[in-house]
Amino acid sequence: AQKITQTQPGMFVQEKEAVTLDCTYDTSDPSYGLFWYKQPSSGEMIFLIYQGSYDQQNATEGRYSLNFQKARKSANLVISASQLGDSAMYFCAMREVNYGGATNKLIFGTGTLLAVQP
Amino acid sequence: DTGVSQDPRHKITKRGQNVTFRCDPISEHNRLYWYRQTLGQGPEFLTYFQNEAQLEKSRLLSDRFSAERPKGSFSTLEIQRTEQGDSAMYLCASSPRGGGGGTDTQYFGPGTRLTVL
Numbered sequence: 001a002q003k004i005t006q007t008q009p010g011m012f013v014q015e016k017e018a019v020t021l022d023c024t025y026d027t028s029d030p031s032y033g034l035f036w037y038k039q040p041s042s043g044e045m046i047f048l049i050y051q052g053s054y055d056q057q058n059a060t061e062g063r064y065s066l067n068f069q070k071a072r073k074s075a076n077l078v079i080s081a082s083q084l085g086d087s088a089m090y091f092c093a094m095r096e097v098n099y100g101g102a103t104n105k106l107i108f109g110t111g112t113l114l115a116v117q118p
Numbered sequence: 119d120t121g122v123s124q125d126p127r128h129k130i131t132k133r134g135q136n137v138t139f140r141c142d143p144i145s146e147h148n149r150l151y152w153y154r155q156t157l158g159q160g161p162e163f164l165t166y167f168q169n170e171a172q173l174e175k176s177r178l179l180s181d182r183f184s185a186e187r188p189k190g191s192f193s194t195l196e197i198q199r200t201e202q203g204d205s206a207m208y209l210c211a212s213s214p215r216g217g218g219g220g221t222d223t224q225y226f227g228p229g230t231r232l233t234v235l
Contacts, residue, residue, distance in 0.1 A: 004160075007148040010226060025215065029184070033222065035224075037226070042228070043207060043228060043229045043231065044227065044228040044229065045209060045211075045226035045229075046226075047223055047224070047225060047226075048188065050223055091160050091161075093160070095222065104149065104153075104166075104213060104222050104224070105151065105166055106153075106161070106163065106224060107163070108160025108161050108162070109160055110158070110159060110160055111159075111160055
């Protein structure tokens, strides 16, 4: 069964510093997608970045980059130059591929709570 | 605002009552998903629609739960005879027609927080 593991329940980072949030995944499918979402205290899930299993380069979106190490089955999120507004829960998710008809449902980890300190 | 919207944002109900939530997806998206998120956990998949067809339901979706998307636009999620264990955040997401890669990104609404007393 496909699984996402986030081993850091909480992280602190100083404003303007970089931080890495860990994510490992387990799947036997050769084709999959990995996502990171941010969930502020207000509750909405905000899409940050996507990495496809066949993508040759690590994904980047502004201050967000994904350190994709396929052999290690890890997809860590790197946030550069942290800002106070980055304080939130961060979820790693994997898109399941159903060869009978892809449903694209997401499987989420348990999240990492990031606190940015001034 | 062209994002996913959900109504109501909060719902408090007594055990045994029925509740219904509504989700309006992004207009050009034909795929719609419902997830449930309990405290301290990531969202868990409940069900999925492609246009008006409900193509998959999780085992989490007991017979007290029903979801519809009658015209392939908005969707409703109804919970009958609510139980305290139904207290959770119910999230709706939509994505465009499948094309692989990042085009299948799911965009979430703000959620409906249900509290069953």
